Amino acid sequence: MNNVLYTIFVISISLLLGKLANYLLAALPASLYGMIIYALFLQLNWFSIEKVTKTNQWFIKHMGVCLVPAGMGIINHFELIQQHGLALVVVIFSTTFILLTVIGYLSERFLITPDNHQSKTTIDSK
Amino acid sequence: MLTTFISNTPLLASIVITLLTITTYQFAAACQQKWQYIWLNPMLFTISILVPLLLLTEINYQQYSEKTQLLNLLLEPAIVALGLPLYQQFKQIRFYWREMTAILILGIVVVIIVSFMLAMWLIKAPEIAVALSLKSVTTPIGITLTEQLHGDSSITAFAILIAGLFGALLGPQWLSFIGVNSAKAQGLAIGSASHVIGTAVLVRKSAEHGAYSSVALILSAVLTALISPWLIPLLQKLFY
Numbered sequence: 001m002n003n004v005l006y007t008i009f010v011i012s013i014s015l016l017l018g019k020l021a022n023y024l025l026a027a028l029p030a031s032l033y034g035m036i037i038y039a040l041f042l043q044l045n046w047f048s049i050e051k052v053t054k055t056n057q058w059f060i061k062h063m064g065v066c067l068v069p070a071g072m073g074i075i076n077h078f079e080l081i082q083q084h085g086l087a088l089v090v091v092i093f094s095t096t097f098i099l100l101t102v103i104g105y106l107s108e109r110f111l112i113t114p115d116n117h118q119s120k121t122t123i124d125s126k
Numbered sequence: 127m128l129t130t131f132i133s134n135t136p137l138l139a140s141i142v143i144t145l146l147t148i149t150t151y152q153f154a155a156a157c158q159q160k161w162q163y164i165w166l167n168p169m170l171f172t173i174s175i176l177v178p179l180l181l182l183t184e185i186n187y188q189q190y191s192e193k194t195q196l197l198n199l200l201l202e203p204a205i206v207a208l209g210l211p212l213y214q215q216f217k218q219i220r221f222y223w224r225e226m227t228a229i230l231i232l233g234i235v236v237v238i239i240v241s242f243m244l245a246m247w248l249i250k251a252p253e254i255a256v257a258l259s260l261k262s263v264t265t266p267i268g269i270t271l272t273e274q275l276h277g278d279s280s281i282t283a284f285a286i287l288i289a290g291l292f293g294a295l296l297g298p299q300w301l302s303f304i305g306v307n308s309a310k311a312q313g314l315a316i317g318s319a320s321h322v323i324g325t326a327v328l329v330r331k332s333a334e335h336g337a338y339s340s341v342a343l344i345l346s347a348v349l350t351a352l353i354s355p356w357l358i359p360l361l362q363k364l365f366y
Contacts, residue, residue: 011206018206029270031205032351038209039216049213056210063204063266064168065151069194070269071173071287073280075180075187080254080281087248088281089288091258095241096289096319099262100297103233103342104306104315110225111310 007055010047014038128183132193143185143193150175164294164327169265170287205266208344215341230318230346234353237262242361252365253278256358261285263350264321264343271351275358286321293320294327313338318346 011034018034025033041047074081081088132139154171180190191198219226238259245255256277260268265286272282297316306312309332316324317339325343329336 008203011203014209015203015206027355028351029274031202031270032267032348034202034206035209035212036348038206039213042210042213043216049210052210056207059204059207060211063201063207064155065148065172066197066201066204067169067265067269067283068147068151068172068176069191069197070279071169071283072176072180072190073187073278074173074284075177075190077278077280080251084249084254087245088254088258088285091241091244091248092261092285092288093292094244095237095258095262096292097300098240099233099237099319100293100300100315101304102236103229103318104301104311105304106229106232107226107311107314108306108308110229111222111308111314 003051004055006048007052007059010041010052011038011056011059014041128185129189132185132189136193140193140196143190144196147172147176147194147197164291164323167287167291167323169283201266201270205270208264208266208347211340212344212348215337215344218337219341219345226314226341226345227349229314230342230349231353233318234262234346234350235357238350238354238357239361242358246365252362254281256362257281258285259358259361260350260354261289262319262346264347267347267351271354275354287323290320290323294324297324298328298331309334310338314342317342 014037015031015034017037018030018032021033021037022028022030042049042052151168151172154166154168157171158166158168176190180187216223241259241261242255245258246252249255253276256275257272257279258281260272260275260277260282263271263286265283268282268286269279272279293316297320298312301307301312301315306315312331313328313335316328316335321343325336325339328339
């Protein structure tokens with residue numbers, strides 16, 4: 001229970017700082033600043049990773065349900081889908097396929113370097 | 127009758143509608159856990175149950191979204207919680223982070239420009255073009271960014287879902303076909319194009335596939351968030 005409260009506390013602090021960052025700097029949404037601040041807190045060891053891991057994983061596992069209301073907005077778009085359904089599918093399919101090709105091809109070409117072996121052994125030996 | 131129930135007892139209606147959403151979602155998630163079908167996506171399942179239900183009971187979207195405000199409020203802390211995987215993945219990728227960041231930036235810029243222009247050309251609606259150009263990012267972040275840039279977030283949510291299913295079902299075969307076979311490259315490509323759905327499928331291939339896929343998922347979310355707020359307004363200006 002303590003760890004649950006601890007996690008909620010750390011996430012709330014990060015989100016509040018995120019809101020402040022959003023107010024001062026604009027650009028990114030507050031929650032994204034919050035995410036980066038939270039990662040930074042963990043990196044700097046200001047808060048315990050062991051204490052937040054379990055509750056945090058529970059949050060992530062169940063966050064999908066928070067997206068349902070946004071998705072339900074589709075109810076207002078039947079006309080758009082009727083009119084442009086094919087165009088929507090064409091855009092989504094073709095661009096997904098372009099992204100797969102660009103990233104896959106470049107990664108295959110540039111990430112298979114000699115230090116590949118070295119980095120792998122370093123990870124293994126850890 | 128139902129509409130009067132909603133306007134007379136707003137709090138009770140809120141609780142009922144929110145619980146209904148959560149239960150349907152949990153039921154779908156349990157089914158997917160059991161049978162492991164990609165297409166049995168909990169969000170898709172929940173929406174395809176709730177949309178006919180709303181139409182039947184004549185509850186409009188405005189009312190539904192007011193009654194489920196709690197879920198919307200929880201979205202912000204949920205996104206912050208993604209900081210943990212971000213931290214974990216950064217430890218993993220420190221050897222290649224420059225190369226990976228460069229490749230992902232290139233991919234993201236290309237896909238935003240192509241999606242926006244294709245959508246403007248075929249559909250001619252700016253809010254749809256914004257929504258479609260933010261479809262190559264994990265759903266919570268895609269929705270948040272779309273709202274910030276005045277796009278239509280429900281279209282983003284659906285586009286991300288379709289891109290996820292497409293990449294998960296056909297992505298690995300396509301990549302092998304064009305000669306991309308390493309776990310790193312397949313993982314990065316599927317993770318950035320098909321996010322959580324793609325990662326969930328790819329992790330069954332090998333742990334290395336899964337690790338790189340989740341690196342791409344998180345890293346491309348951060349990069350898209352940094353790139354889109356200046357790239358999309360630029361594209362919008364070009365078209366007006």
